Amino acid sequence: EVQLVESGGGLVQPGGSLRLSCAASGFTFSSYEMNWVRQAPGKGLEWVSYISSSGSTIYYADSVKGRFTISRDNAKNSLYLQMNSLRAEDTAVYYCARVGWYVSWYFDYWGQGTLVTVSS
Amino acid sequence: DIQMTQSPSSLSASVGDRVTITCRASQSISSYLNWYQQKPGKAPKLLIYAASSLQSGVPSRFSGSGSGTDFTLTISSLQPEDFATYYCQQSYSTPPVTFGQGTRLEIK
DSSP: OOEEEEEOOEEEOTTOOEEEEEEEESSOGGGSOEEEEEEOTTSOEEEEEEEOSSSOOEEEOTTTTTTEEEEEETTTTEEEEEEOSOOGGGOEEEEEEEEEEESEEEEEEEOOOEEEEEOO | OOOEEEEOSEEEEOTTOOEEEEEEESSOOTTOEEEEEEOTTSOOEEEEETTTEEOTTOOTTEEEEEETTEEEEEESSOOGGGOSEEEEEEOSSOSSOEEOOOEEEEEO
């Protein structure tokens, strides 16, 4: 069974840092592209970042570029999101999501999410 | 960036109703359109990919159609467990990945 389990969320002051983790199991993690998607309280889904299966290709949303860093450790079956210079508008539930492929690509599995609250 | 616009933003319906949700892209995205269902406090769940392909395990009352810029998600006969928020997402031109703003389906 595919499982994605996020951790690392919490309360942080504006300007602070946090590192999110996503532990993957039930599939060959090193073969899959991964993403982070967030959802502010009461709002819709916002894509944050993408990383290829090898980690060689990375993309970010403009809203987090220069502040967030996505990475992965295929030996540990883990995905990470280092978040620096956090702002109030970064407050959201952060989901890791696996990319599935058949005809086209989509997010086929999601974690349960971890809440990040940026507040003084 | 490709903008995705869903309509309506919210919808009230009864069990057994046939419901249609629309998603429009700001430019042609061929059939690179996915639909997700999200219940309160839960992660999104993939329903439909490539505009009309039903994800494994998803009930057949869900269907998707469309190509180019206009797409629809149809629930043929609403069940109590279908009351949720639905999102479309384009996978044609990324980054960035873009989602519609969501359609909240409520019980009438």
